[in-house]
Amino acid sequence: MIRLEKRKEPSKFWRIANPFLAVLLTMLAGGIMFAMLGKDPITAIRLIFFDPIFSDTFGSYSRPQLLIKSAPLILIAVGLAIGFKANIWNIGAEGQYIMGALFGAGVALAFFPQPGWYIFPLMIIAGAFGGFLWAMIPAILKTRFNTNEILVSLLLVYVAERILAAMSLGLMRNPDIPGFPGSRDLRRYEAAYNSELIANTGIHWGVVAALIAVIFAYVMMTRHMLGYHVRLAGQAPRAARFGGVTPARLVVVCLGISGALAGLAGMFEVSGPGGQVRIEFASGYGFTAIIVAFLGRLNPVGIVLAGLLLGLTYIGGELGQMMLQLPSASIQVFQGMLLFFLLALDFQTNFRLRLTKGARA
Amino acid sequence: MRATLLRLEGLTKAYPGVVANDDVSFQIAEGQVHALLGENGAGKSTLVKMIYGLVQPDKGQMTLRGQPFAPSQPSEARRNGVAMVFQHFSLFDALDVAENVALGMENPPPLRDLAARIRSVSEEYGLPLDPSRLVGELSAGERQRVEIVRCLLQEPKLLIMDEPTSVLTPQEVEILFRTLRQLSAEGTAILYISHKLEEIRALCDEATILRGGKKVATCDPRQKSASELAELMVGQVLTPPEKPPRPMGDVVLQVENLSLRSNNPFGTSLKDISFSLRAGEVLGIAGVAGNGQDELLLMLSGELLAPSAQVTLKGLPVGHLGPNARRQIGLASAPEERLGHAAAPDMSLTENALLSGVARKGLARRGFIDWPGTERFAQEVITRFDVRTPGTHVLARALSGGNLQKFVIGREIELNPDVIVVNQPTWGVDASAAATIRQALLDLAGKGAGVVVISQDLDELLEVADSFAALNEGRLSRVRPAKGLTVEEIGLMMGGAGDMHVAHEASA
Numbered sequence: 001m002i003r004l005e006k007r008k009e010p011s012k013f014w015r016i017a018n019p020f021l022a023v024l025l026t027m028l029a030g031g032i033m034f035a036m037l038g039k040d041p042i043t044a045i046r047l048i049f050f051d052p053i054f055s056d057t058f059g060s061y062s063r064p065q066l067l068i069k070s071a072p073l074i075l076i077a078v079g080l081a082i083g084f085k086a087n088i089w090n091i092g093a094e095g096q097y098i099m100g101a102l103f104g105a106g107v108a109l110a111f112f113p114q115p116g117w118y119i120f121p122l123m124i125i126a127g128a129f130g131g132f133l134w135a136m137i138p139a140i141l142k143t144r145f146n147t148n149e150i151l152v153s154l155l156l157v158y159v160a161e162r163i164l165a166a167m168s169l170g171l172m173r174n175p176d177i178p179g180f181p182g183s184r185d186l187r188r189y190e191a192a193y194n195s196e197l198i199a200n201t202g203i204h205w206g207v208v209a210a211l212i213a214v215i216f217a218y219v220m221m222t223r224h225m226l227g228y229h230v231r232l233a234g235q236a237p238r239a240a241r242f243g244g245v246t247p248a249r250l251v252v253v254c255l256g257i258s259g260a261l262a263g264l265a266g267m268f269e270v271s272g273p274g275g276q277v278r279i280e281f282a283s284g285y286g287f288t289a290i291i292v293a294f295l296g297r298l299n300p301v302g303i304v305l306a307g308l309l310l311g312l313t314y315i316g317g318e319l320g321q322m323m324l325q326l327p328s329a330s331i332q333v334f335q336g337m338l339l340f341f342l343l344a345l346d347f348q349t350n351f352r353l354r355l356t357k358g359a360r361a
Numbered sequence: 362m363r364a365t366l367l368r369l370e371g372l373t374k375a376y377p378g379v380v381a382n383d384d385v386s387f388q389i390a391e392g393q394v395h396a397l398l399g400e401n402g403a404g405k406s407t408l409v410k411m412i413y414g415l416v417q418p419d420k421g422q423m424t425l426r427g428q429p430f431a432p433s434q435p436s437e438a439r440r441n442g443v444a445m446v447f448q449h450f451s452l453f454d455a456l457d458v459a460e461n462v463a464l465g466m467e468n469p470p471p472l473r474d475l476a477a478r479i480r481s482v483s484e485e486y487g488l489p490l491d492p493s494r495l496v497g498e499l500s501a502g503e504r505q506r507v508e509i510v511r512c513l514l515q516e517p518k519l520l521i522m523d524e525p526t527s528v529l530t531p532q533e534v535e536i537l538f539r540t541l542r543q544l545s546a547e548g549t550a551i552l553y554i555s556h557k558l559e560e561i562r563a564l565c566d567e568a569t570i571l572r573g574g575k576k577v578a579t580c581d582p583r584q585k586s587a588s589e590l591a592e593l594m595v596g597q598v599l600t601p602p603e604k605p606p607r608p609m610g611d612v613v614l615q616v617e618n619l620s621l622r623s624n625n626p627f628g629t630s631l632k633d634i635s636f637s638l639r640a641g642e643v644l645g646i647a648g649v650a651g652n653g654q655d656e657l658l659l660m661l662s663g664e665l666l667a668p669s670a671q672v673t674l675k676g677l678p679v680g681h682l683g684p685n686a687r688r689q690i691g692l693a694s695a696p697e698e699r700l701g702h703a704a705a706p707d708m709s710l711t712e713n714a715l716l717s718g719v720a721r722k723g724l725a726r727r728g729f730i731d732w733p734g735t736e737r738f739a740q741e742v743i744t745r746f747d748v749r750t751p752g753t754h755v756l757a758r759a760l761s762g763g764n765l766q767k768f769v770i771g772r773e774i775e776l777n778p779d780v781i782v783v784n785q786p787t788w789g790v791d792a793s794a795a796a797t798i799r800q801a802l803l804d805l806a807g808k809g810a811g812v813v814v815i816s817q818d819l820d821e822l823l824e825v826a827d828s829f830a831a832l833n834e835g836r837l838s839r840v841r842p843a844k845g846l847t848v849e850e851i852g853l854m855m856g857g858a859g860d861m862h863v864a865h866e867a868s869a
Contacts, residue, residue, distance in 0.1 A: 009756070009759075223729055223730055223732075224728050224729055224730065225719065225725050225728045225729075225730060226728060228712070228715065228730060231708075232705055232708070232716070235705050235706070235707050235708065236701050236702075236704075236705035236706060236707075236708075238698070238701055238702040239701060239702055239703070239704060239705040239716060240705075241664045241684075242662065242664060242684060242694075242696060242702055242703065242716065242717070243684070243685075243716045243717065243719075244663075244683050244684040244685035244686075244688075244720065246683065
């Protein structure tokens, strides 16, 4: 008979090993899925995980894409991870991402076509503020009325999507091309364009911001009282109160940081790779970032690796669609499996399987 | 000589790194009240768990009325007539008494029949209990009755009781003892686990003393003095803490007419609390668990806020200030729950030293933590209070209860506070660690700090306290000098009768 036994201490080995194991299992299960779709599993897996970086044919296009896709994931996940450590669950980063993009683009469109060095920094501030504001709604509802931040933040994603659609069709629509939804192309407005900083690398200001955020989060979590309080509140809420942590203030700080970073990611996207405010602007980065945060063990450095991996699946998924006619949903299935396997494997971090003889209570 | 009911022969149980029981043999006669005496960690719990089928021995055997007895689980032990009342109750607050009893039975009868049986058994044994009341509304003593009645319904031959009096007032203890004597007279044997020597001398026919997992003696406790038993139990002569005479200074802490709602739905709200504490004074606050001790500590530590002027610290109004602001003014506190409240279980000792140390030790500059300094502070606490641990990197939950308690109390004392408030400072701590902690608190008072000790252990309070008060349903009795108080008077204060006395005086 198999029995579960709680480990005295969580296993350090499995904590590190599980994300890698989860990736392997996802490849395996994904291969089986592709085989059932009638595709060659080896080719498909290679196309998704290896070809974007190592293939001669696709590499020159895909490699810069890797940073472009990963930067927003990392930027958002770093913020989410801080909240998750404190048991504050912001599930609505997608909404904050959209609001950040709308606020940033709003500043740009307001100044169009005026030149000025100050426009882009203003957009950065506005983008962060937009995400922050959207995250303050669940924060204040939670601290004032004890609502559940998971539900509120998630439902606000759909509100943000409606606002995005309304803006694309109304207030922010490009007046020069009547009849088409979507704003002006910010890539053609120099003062607002988040351009590539080094040609053909994919490095734009969003990548720089992600790097700064990772360092900032690392220092905060290991060296600063705020990070200590975040960890304390997550691990032992009563001890946190004994240590002088005000739970309500922590909710506001954590949701505020994650919202602002998600807003920044949205702003860098809309002013660069995305280019314009349009109905289909949101591509699920805010949700995928939740997987990134967990796969990276809520650790800033781990999040960088996990963000690169999930960025890779985005590009690989596109390649798969192009080359093997894989269904576009298959990449979401992939990402979902990754989280599923990780959570399942994490069981053995805290528990041990024991074989025992005979029946026991 | 009565017939042997249960015989234990050479029971041995080892856990990784520690032998909990080493070749323990003794026997319990039918109807005998047998004490199992020992310090925390002496192996009492492991031994009774083997009898109750929760743990299987590595070596040795048991016989029950001459038959081999090796229960592999508690239900098997219960079928053989062995019942146990645990120190921590396994009851559901939101269910009534009868439902709770039914949940613990293999084949519960219909609830109405069960309620009738509960009523008749509880009356027969002098343990009044209303089967239809919600457990959440019962006092600790009444909850214990639920557990006892649950056991009695199975008509056990052997009843195991694990430290049953730790939650009772002296009067409730008397009622319990009467019940146990009645059971014994009817032929039910009782295995009574405790470290309270006077109780054992009052109640038990025979005592088996464990130390470090080994049996050191079986004797008739009524033939031995309490100090002889203590020496057997501890293995050394204990010196009671020194209480040097000291002058009382100015009032350092004052609470005036404070009423405060508990933040816990099953908690006890504080009602009209008033007291003052002078520098150098040790105020002992007694009370049965759940009468507002937690709330009192939270209110004093700053975790529960109060109107600012109703709590004053060194003359400053502090009711509205949080824990760190109060620490900076000079108040330290140590809550009852070590793991999860006074310390974060999954953090290292260094990180736990920061928890309260940061406010008074300057361990963070502009929010940036001075980790080397924090580690030095943790190391100081470890060295000064003899905390047995491989180092400051060890997780709090890896320490034994006594060691962690020394660390927690030591951390607060090292902050050099002007006022310190502790709740159950020696709960679950072995005798020598307890003596260290009490001495440290007295030394701090000797240096001119005001000390508030909230405790359910009356012996402890009488040992350290200069003045004495009791909590009952969230009300604090009048503070009286500890000298000359009898245990009966204290019992009345704990039961709330002292309060009425005060009320009469006040109205007169």
